[in-house]
Amino acid sequence: MSIDRRKFITSTAALGAAMSLPLPAWARGESLTHAKQGFGEVSGKKIALSVGDHHFGVGGRKGHAIAVNGSVPGPLLRLKEGQKVRIDVTNNLDEDTSIHWHGLLLPFQFDGVPGVSFPGIKPGETFTYEFPIRQNGTYWWHSHSGLQEQAGHYGPIIIESAEPDPRYDRDYVVLLSEFTPRHPHEIARLLKVGEHYFNNQMQTATEGDMSVKDRLMWGGMRMNPRDISDVTGSTYTFLINGHGPMDGLEYLFRPGERVRLRVINGSAMTFFNVRIPGVPMTVIAADGKDVAPVEVDEFQIGTAETYDVIVTPPAGSHALVAEAMDRSGMGVASLTSHKGHRATPPPLREPVTLTMADMGMGSMGGDHGGMDHGAMGHGSGADMAGMDHSSMDHSMRDTSKLPADVKVGPGLDMVSPMPMDRMDYPGLGLDNVGHRVLRYTDLKSKRMNPHRMPTRSLEIHLTGNMERYMWSFDGKKFSAVTDDPIRFAYDERVRVKLVNDTMMAHPIHLHGHFFELVNGAGMMNQPLKHTVIVQPGSTATFDLTADEPGDWAFHCHLLYHMHAGMMQTVTVRPFPAPEDAA
Structure with a gap:
């Protein structure tokens, strides 16, 4: 069954009728206003998706896009845990395409990565994805061909639990x-x-409180403290x-309702800082998996991550803000109990400035992982004072401590x-905002994990040449x-340590698996x-049980970093016998 809710709620009368329904289990925010630019919804056991060229315009910018079923973003896929689904994808482009089902557990040949798990979909051809739905939660889909994801080839996935979920009354997708x-x-x-090239926030010779010596130091290292987003x-x-x-996008609610917001970062290159000023958010799921509830006022969401939060907003209109990490712009919507009332968003905050810790220079003090984040606020060059530029520059280019398999x-x-473990770090620019910000150390699995000690450890370095835009x-x-x-x-069972040797944050994604963050929660949680x-100049560690056989992509989810080379193939062998796989 295919449902286009844009056609369902198009008039004031229909909207009023929809709002009068008792505690709807599903309401999609984009359907409430400006339906022309929204996405439809498809569901059922058999789904058809068509990829084609499109024209898209927003905010005074207009140009070519790639649409799926005629919309940018493409349609919401609503699936149900325990069902089987067949998805026929037809390519009407003049180039190959593909769809990767981000976060879904499925046979590797349907994972949708050309050159890794299948050959791609040629122009004029239809490829059929067919697999059982083994999970529930919030996920998304996107092209893994060329750079099509940037052009609009992406959309959300909601997998409903096999059992009713009583935690919320109203349910919205927030696709960034x-x-x-x-x-x-x-x-x-x-x-x-x-x-x-795209950074208009570089510091001038007199801006900020950084000393001349520190400016010369940054210049000598061919680095810039405002190099936050590409x-x-x-x-x-x-x-x-x-x-x-x-x-004027609106998410409507009635006072007293518990509203579930399924926040998906479907961007190509942007980390977002999400908040609803004056309205606390209770995080209940990360990347589709339930976590013990934790109340926060803001969270940073990297490209390809998802977070589900529940809010109970008071009557009125509240700004839902997704501010780009570099603070060069924001996405805005209104969470409102009054149709047509637009909330006033807060102004953009001051641009973020990197510190010595972001350069992998280790401890400035003494909290978790040796980091004292409160003592090294962004926007200040004080932590660089007294540093020996020549010795520091040498240490930052000293390859003698790298493992032998790292290519110099x-x-x-x-x-x-x-490099230090920074699991407790809330994200660039959020370490001194004065309210509660989500940290990875706040996350605890809601279910108990099987207790298995790793039998092997693996260290992988995230490397790059920022001047030449080479990533690996x-x-x-x-x-x-x-x-x-x-x-x-x-x-x-393997413990994987990621070491970020660059000055940029990287969202690292492993296809076909979920891993356990080693975040201090204890192995069972x-x-x-x-x-x-993986924060700049830092490490992040996870435990992986490689229980999904096949060939899988492993990459930075910043699209142009992946395109420039920060990608690898993970192979899990041998394939288990049928009785073992059951």
Whole structure:
């Protein structure tokens, strides 16, 4: 069955009727206003998706896009735990395409990554994905071909639990993304020409409180303390459910209702800081998996992550804000009990400035992991005072401590001298905001994990040359390692340590699996995730049980980083016998 809710709620009368229904189990925010730019909904055991060229406009920017079933973003897939689904994807483009079902557990040949798990979908062809639904929660889908994801080829997935969920009365998707009329390959070319091309927030010679010595130090290292995001609000319009900040997107509620917001970061390149000023949020799920409830006022969501939160807003209109991490723009909607009332969003906050800790220079003090985040607030150069530029520059390029399998060459221009675990770090710019911000150390699995100690450890370095816009794992681009995958034995338990030798945060995603964050929660309560942000100059560790056989992509989910080489193949062998796999 295919349902287009945009056609269902198109008039004031229909909207009023919908609002009078008792405690609806589902209401999609984008359907309430400006339906032309929203997405439809498809469900059932057999689903048809059609990929084609499209024209899209928002916020005064208009240009070419790639639409699925005629909309950008593409339709919401509503599935149910325990069902089987067949999805026929028809390619009407003049180039190959694909769809990856992000976060779904399925046979690897249906994972949708050309060159890793299937050949892709040729122009004019239809490919059939067919698999059982083994989970519930909030997920999303997107192209894994070229740079099509940037052009609009993505959409949300909601998998309803086999059992009713009594925790909420109203249910909304909050799909965060960006739009630009620039062709994605042009963006990739310009980043290669100059990694600061889209950054309009570079510090001037007199701006801020950084000393001349510190400015010379940054310059000598060919680094910039405002190098937060590669592509910014100078090029992007930030979207919520396909709507720009001026569109007046509304999420309607009745006072007293518990509203579930399923927040999905479906962007190509943007970390978002999400908040509803004056309205606390209770986080109940991360990457589709339930966690013990934790109340916060703001959270950072990396590209490809999802968080489910429950809010009980008081009567009135409240701004739902998704501010880009570099603070070059924001997505805005209104959570309102009064149709047509638009909340006033807060102004953009001051731009974020990197610190010595973000350069992997280790401890500035003494809290968790050796980091004293309160003592090294962003926007200040005080923590650099007295540093010996020449010795620091040498230590940041000292490759002698790298593992032997890290390739030292032009693709590696920085080595974190003292990378520390920063699981307790809330995200760039959020360490001194004065209210409760979610940290990975707040997450605890709601279910008990099987107790299995890792039998092997693996260290993987996130590497890059920011000036040349080269990105890689262990100094090796994806094109150079396709015949040398990361190998796991089936059902092997491995502790993986990611070491970020760069000055940028990377959301690292493993296909086909969930891993357990080693975040201090205790092995039985380590939260399950499919994507983890590795902070600049830091480490992040997870425990993986490699129980999904096949070949899987493993990559940074910043689209242009993956495109430039920060990707690898993970292979899990051997395939279990049928009775073992049951």
